[in-house]
Amino acid sequence: MNGRVIGGRYELSTLIGQGGMGQVWTAYDGRLDRRVAVKLLSPVAISGPATAAQELRRRFVRECRVTAQVGHPGLVTVHDAGSDGDDLYLVMQYVEGADLADHLAEQDPYPWPWAVSVAAQLCAVLAAVHAVPIVHRDLKPRNVMVRPDGTVIVLDLGVASVLDTDTTRLTHTGSPIGSPAYMAPEQAMGGAVGPYTDLYALGVLLHELLSGNVPFAGSTALGVLHRHLYEAPVPVRRIRPEVPEALEALVLRLLAKDPLARPSGAQEVYEHLLPLLPPRGAPGPSGPLDPTRPFRRPHAPWPDHAVQAAVPPPPSVPPAPAKPDVAAAVDEVKRLLGEGSLTQAVDMLGGILPAAAAEHGEHSPVVRILRKQYASTLMDDGQYRRALPELRRLAEDRAAEAGPADPQTLQFRYDAAQCLEQLGDPSAALAEYRALLPYFEHGTAPDQQTRAFDIRHRVGLLLLAMGDHGAGRAQLRALLFDAERVHGAYHPLVADLRRALARQQAVDPRL
Known part of the structure; x- marks a missing residue:
């Protein structure tokens, strides 16, 4: 028996698994009086520096939120997630078997x-x-x-x-x-x-x-x-x-x-x-x-005994929806985003966009700002499939208005390329990144150079993913040379590239 209480309600009981990524315990949920499984991760032990640990905490909460959106009987149910002292914790259903x-x-x-x-x-x-x-x-x-x-x-x-x-x-x-x-x-x-x-x-x-x-x-x-x-x-x-x-x-x-x-x-x-x-x-x-x-025997009871079915409630006619107040909804979205409630903000933005377009016009500044926020929040919430058409629409509208080299047009296209990559379409993502790269490579502003380096990095990784190891490694080597010349030997990008190339060389000395 451990006795440690996590998050003020989960009392650890028995260690059932341990590895490089943390520990898994059986625990009791004191609030709902049920057995659960608790996975503990130590960000400092995994990531090293405090800044890396903070980034891991942020990603952990986001990933748990995205994971919790997936409803499937073949996935363990996520009940809760958070941090307790130096540890991150994930509370899941306890699975027998x-x-x-x-x-x-x-x-x-x-x-x-x-x-x-x-x-x-x-x-x-x-x-x-x-x-x-x-x-x-x-x-x-x-x-x-x-x-x-x-x-x-x-x-x-x-x-x-x-x-x-x-x-x-x-x-x-x-x-x-x-x-x-x-x-x-x-x-x-x-x-x-x-x-x-x-x-x-x-x-x-x-x-x-x-x-x-x-x-x-x-x-x-x-x-x-x-x-x-x-x-x-x-x-x-x-x-x-x-x-x-x-x-x-x-x-x-x-x-x-x-x-x-x-x-x-x-x-x-x-x-x-x-x-x-x-x-x-x-x-x-x-x-x-x-x-x-x-x-x-699909959905047969186990063990074989009758299970009393729940009686469904009588159907009811939903009330007619009231006309949304766009201004009030925008204020509510700002509040939700400030609290980190991305899923609620996405639902609200998606709901008010048609009303805003009807009230102000599809191409009005208000609707464009809302659509941009909608696409951005969808990406932050990990909903890349829904974000992609919004970003393409924004990019087309902005390009028609300000030209293909406009910074906002390029940002929309870059975000769309990220969606394609996340959606598992490496060839389409690679083509989009390559089409974008010339717009940034010839720029002199520091942010343009940073974006060019980032795109070249993504291109190298996608080439590796598609099996073109020689071209991918050549791309990363060239990027390492340029990044070290611009940023010096101790820049994070330079360090990342050196580690990646060293790993590839270790896995395949012929490269």
Whole structure:
């Protein structure tokens, strides 16, 4: 028993997990009298300097807020998040069952229909997560729970994203974020990550379930990462001939070195798995922890006893909405933004824009300011899919009015490129960044030079993500030379580039 109380209400009980990213405890919620799981992270231990720890705290709260927006039965529910002393804490539902690594260890061999069922459930989760968009970055058996009714729950969504504050960033120990055995080639090289990165990890996980081992192992992390880059995985049917050919082919596609050669998304992977799933009503093991059960007996009670259904309330006719007061709504948005309530601010801005356009005109200064704030708040809230069309519209309107080289036009286009990158469309993001770069490279103002360096950095990372390692590394080397000449050897960008290049050289000495 620990006895420490976190956040004034969560009493820690038993340590159930510990690693480089923190500790996981069972705890009791004193306010609602329920068992929960509490994950503790120490920003100072992870990030080192106080400024880095403060940035990690800010990102942690934001990431928890974005993660909490994803509603899916295959995701652990986030109840609360905050800081307590020097620690950050995340309060989640307590999930009974076994993690997938233990589940695999108890089966020899792991039944291939079970592997298909686990992967199908993971695809359903990833499809919901990637639609936000969020990239898990650390999908592995230890981050997957199998509940007694056979349903699969994904843990640690967003945690790796918080710790990896940029796609090239390393912890103060110099270790890459993620688990080398499940790390995609673009992640190993420090390139930009996207949904395709999680699909590769899913391929590793599925290979492990079918064969009993990860496709690439080794005595050192660098050795494993090098194998991810250059070695072909052993087809699983050579190890287990009873595995269907279609399943082997799918695993090989998921493990493609080039992200563009992998399936287009989790939805496509699910469609390939669908014919291999057990049909509804098919016989299966009667015991718990059978991941085929959700497909054989969907939503059946577990254990088999009746559950009294809740009686829905009688329908009611909603009142007609009142005409919004635009001025009052703008004041309320300012208050919400000041409090950090981004989701509420987004909803309010989206609600008042049509009324403001009707009252003042679509191209009026008031509507443009509101639309700009709407797009900006959507980005801050991680809603890149909704922000992208708003930014494109703003960029087109501003370019028609002030020209393509106008600073505001360029800012809208840059933000749109960031959305494309976050949405997992590296080729479109790369094209947009390259189109923007000349506008900043020829400028003399310090902010233009800073933006040019930033765009060149993004281009290098995207090239790495798309498998063009030579061009990506050349881009980063050239940027390092220019950044050191302008800023000196101790500038943060210079330090980041040196670490990224050193990591790439360690993973692949041929570059």
